[in-house]
Amino acid sequence: MIDFSTKYLGMDLKGPVVVSSTPLSEPIDNVRRMEDCGAAAIVLHSLFEEQLALESRALDDDLSRGTESFPESLGYLPDLKDYRMTHEAYLEHVQQCKKAVKIPILGSLNGATPGGWVRYAKDMEKAGVDAIELNTYALATEKSHTSAEMEGQLLKLVAEVTSAVKVPVSVKLSQWFTSLPHLVGQLEAAGARGVVLFNRFYQPDFDIETLEVRPTLHFSKPSELLPRLHWAAILYGHVKLDIAITGGVHSAEDVLKSIMAGGSTVLMASALHIYGIEHIKRVLDDMRYWLEKREYKSLNETRGCLSRRSVPDTSAFDRGNYIKTLSSYSLRQTVGAF
16 A cells, blocks of 8 residues: 655645645535545635625725735635625634544635734634645735835745744745745745745736726646646755645646655645546545556655756756757648748
């Protein structure tokens, strides 16, 4: 029997597949099914600071600025005045999940202000979450916003949250930072125990008939996995914090690639919406078959084998591969084109 066990955020997990933040985790029956199908942990759907502010009618005008910069921002939510998961209900749901399953339950916090992040992170910890995922995305929309300021705000936020709670904290990042290795190193120094690569930025579409900007939401595709593999492979071995990969993880092959790149776990959401919760079991069965056929005894044997530090030729991760890729492509002349 293949040993699928892994460690993530200091927790011993029975396998590599973690359910990412998704509305699928709202019904308790679904949470039980996720565990039964082999999920090693569950990240509950995000608790939004904006919705909590609306509860108390204390939404500051500053929060309305750049709301579309959040990965799962105000514009993509249902009418928050009628939002079904209040602050108290969310915390109660955490407690119900903890009673229903034995696997770790992680809270997901999508905040807007440092004070809000800290307050609700503490509440999640009191409710019993095993860890907290900070769902972050900062988008510079003014020319006065510098990259150093944006990173500084993120690091301050993470430091404040990690110093306020005892449970481990992971940070879900976007891929648009100038020097991701440097930032991740600073996040580690700020107290983060893990990073999640990467947040999916739900970009608005334009309706040219009504001249309106409207939100769009599409499930991830396996092709989205490539930049995540690239950066995980670069980070692995250079930082001590754990690396989780999310976005484009649909199959056993995707999971295996993610672990080989250096990931501790994968977070899966879109595939579960497309194929159902039972897809977790199919993925694990396919992984087991692949590993047994090649006489592996544990998944851990494959971890990092395709990371940048493990391969003899690092050009695949550097600029040299860019040149090689372009030079290897040959244009095919179409018959009769000239």
